Amino acid sequence: DTEVTQTPKHLVMGMTNKKSLKCEQHMGHRAMYWYKQKAKKPPELMFVYSYEKLSINESVPSRFSPECPNSSLLNLHLHALQPEDSALYLCASSPPGAGVAKNIQYFGAGTRLSVL
């Protein structure tokens, strides 16, 4: 299994809703990432988890709350989002102890989020 699976593929939510995005991988990777990507822009890093611990938070607003319940699963909890948060949310993972040269990130297909 060489896939990073993200669900749902599409999500429409109101500004008062609470929803969650889910990311799963079974490649034994111990680093997992959340990115936000607006149209025609490169992905922007949001969070990095390493061995289930949050290691990087790129000053993301608290209305985005990540969670890594185990080494295969990464969630992004959403609450009180704004229309400008509408974007493609990408999850990625990378192998443990691979060293500098082999730190390839494997990306999921993304969740396209629309906030109304």
Place this chain on the structure above:
Amino acid sequence: KNQVEQSPQSLIILEGKNCTLQCNYTVSPFSNLRWYKQDTGRGPVSLTIMTFSENTKSNGRYTATLDADTKQSSLHITASQLSDSASYICVVSVISGTYKYIFGTGTRLKVLA
């Protein structure tokens, strides 16, 4: 300031032709450089990864080069196919305490029949 700049922003070529995409970076300390292909609405897929000591890496019809002295990389696509239509993103990794990934703005390639 760590930056990765790509050119051209967009490119249209005919099927079967070759093309070269450019990536210039001002990143320090450099760890490695990657090229990704991203189809519209999909996640990026890794094409190549190169460290400081590598100056060329191939993956099928894709060949990446790296000149660490001039801080330039290129991605050459040979005998383009319609399926090569996508965005190509250059990503440079920095080690400064922890990893940081600096993404380029991408080149949007369109291959026409």
